[in-house]
Amino acid sequence: MSNLAFAQRDLAVLWHPCTQMKDHEALPPVPIRRGQGVWLEDFEGKRYLDAISSWWVNLFGHAHPYINDAIKAQLEQLEHVILAGFSHEPAVRLAERLTHLAPPSLSRCFYADNGSSAVEVALKMSYHYWRNLGKTRKTRFVTLENSYHGETLGALAVGDVALYKETYAPLLMDVITVPSPDCFHREKGESWADYSARRFSDMEKTLAAHSEEVCAVIVEPLVQCAGSMRMYDPVYLKLLREACDRYGVHLIADEIAVGFGRTGSLFACEQAGITPDFLCLSKGLTGGYLPLSAVLTRETVYQAFYGDYATLKAFLHSHSYTGNPLACTAALASLDLFERDDVIARNRILAREMADATTGLADHPHVAEVRQTGMILAVELVEDKNTRQPYPWQERRGRQVYRHALSRGVLLRPLGDVVYFMPPYVIAPEQIRLMADVAREGIALATAD
Ligand SMILES: *Cc1c(COP(=O)(O)O)cnc(C)c1O
Numbered sequence: 510m511s512n513l514a515f516a517q518r519d520l521a522v523l524w525h526p527c528t529q530m531k532d533h534e535a536l537p538p539v540p541i542r543r544g545q546g547v548w549l550e551d552f553e554g555k556r557y558l559d560a561i562s563s564w565w566v567n568l569f570g571h572a573h574p575y576i577n578d579a580i581k582a583q584l585e586q587l588e589h590v591i592l593a594g595f596s597h598e599p600a601v602r603l604a605e606r607l608t609h610l611a612p613p614s615l616s617r618c619f620y621a622d623n624g625s626s627a628v629e630v631a632l633k634m635s636y637h638y639w640r641n642l643g644k645t646r647k648t649r650f651v652t653l654e655n656s657y658h659g660e661t662l663g664a665l666a667v668g669d670v671a672l673y674k675e676t677y678a679p680l681l682m683d684v685i686t687v688p689s690p691d692c693f694h695r696e697k698g699e700s701w702a703d704y705s706a707r708r709f710s711d712m713e714k715t716l717a718a719h720s721e722e723v724c725a726v727i728v729e730p731l732v733q734c735a736g737s738m739r740m741y742d743p744v745y746l747k748l749l750r751e752a753c754d755r756y757g758v759h760l761i762a763d764e765i766a767v768g769f770g771r772t773g774s775l776f777a778c779e780q781a782g783i784t785p786d787f788l789c790l791s792k793g794l795t796g797g798y799l800p801l802s803a804v805l806t807r808e809t810v811y812q813a814f815y816g817d818y819a820t821l822k823a824f825l826h827s828h829s830y831t832g833n834p835l836a837c838t839a840a841l842a843s844l845d846l847f848e849r850d851d852v853i854a855r856n857r858i859l860a861r862e863m864a865d866a867t868t869g870l871a872d873h874p875h876v877a878e879v880r881q882t883g884m885i886l887a888v889e890l891v892e893d894k895n896t897r898q899p900y901p902w903q904e905r906r907g908r909q910v911y912r913h914a915l916s917r918g919v920l921l922r923p924l925g926d927v928v929y930f931m932p933p934y935v936i937a938p939e940q941i942r943l944m945a946d947v948a949r950e951g952i953a954l955a956t957a958d
Pocket of ligand 1 (some may be wrong): 623624625626628657658659660729734735763764765766767791792
């Protein structure tokens, strides 16, 4: 079946995520019949380099033989079982390994089945913890400008990307939003560390004024991914950890996108040497194979819920597929690969290749900034380089880059006018150069007039 014939079947029944479906009149969805390593192959045999790891989930390429075999073996044993009242080897083994790998003191693992649900779990657990301690005035959350934590109503409420949030504003809980340490806004010549540290004064003031009513501060450590891949310095996390302790407020680290080696360390929090009170993990957790998420927390949090049933302190939250054995098995296999192949060290070399492949792009007359944290590199396009005036959003320049890249066999998916790379860790240097060259061409075309 041709791509077009299949697209017609698709468009007759499907409603795609994060899509204005009318856009498909001009550009039909690309049907994929096979994946192998960094490559996706469509119904007509054309290949696309997956430069965005299929929405930031894939770590070791598509159809990895080791992960495939692990899932096949588990499938013969047990596909799924209720996790309330029952247990199984992959869930326990994965909790053992995650609590061992995570920053110190995160000794408890609660499973859910997608990123947004993990954020909901962390928010509810934090609020409920304070309530169990008798601190019933604590009902609010603090978040950073330009942050993203998912699409369910609680997760959407603590996020701050207007495009996703504004429509639903009347449905959302009220949160306290603090300016971001995002280094795009630093002064000329100012270091990332100086700017991010300077930005902390707003957070300090907010906590000083509101700590009595605040349950937790939620942040995406180091990179605000859905918020245009904006980046900041680890010093902010250090200051935040210290202030949360001082004011008696939880710190929730949403590492759903940045966890598992994306930023140059296994977890981004490691670069600040901090332990959050809640660590939310998903996306790369299963190597990009199956939906799963986990919230890691401290023994003190766990103990605040522990007691006789009649005290009604228990955390009665659940999802049907919580801790699914196949998904936990994929996660265990992915962790094996981290150990076996010394992925973090290899990623440092790949990150350097990504920087080299994009040299000179920062001098382009319509590029405001090229920024990088580990295996994430972003190029921000603007209409006016000096004033950093963006292009009118209606012109959809980033979409022109997307279309060009597809025609050249690369899957780039700019966030607005921010072109970025977030490839699987098995990408080869020549593939990095291909991805960068195609982005360069796309940027030249999209900014030509
Ligand atoms: C993707 C993402 C989420 C939401 O995860 P889903 O699995 O898409 O619900 C939450 N937080 C961050 C930082 C994310 O990037």
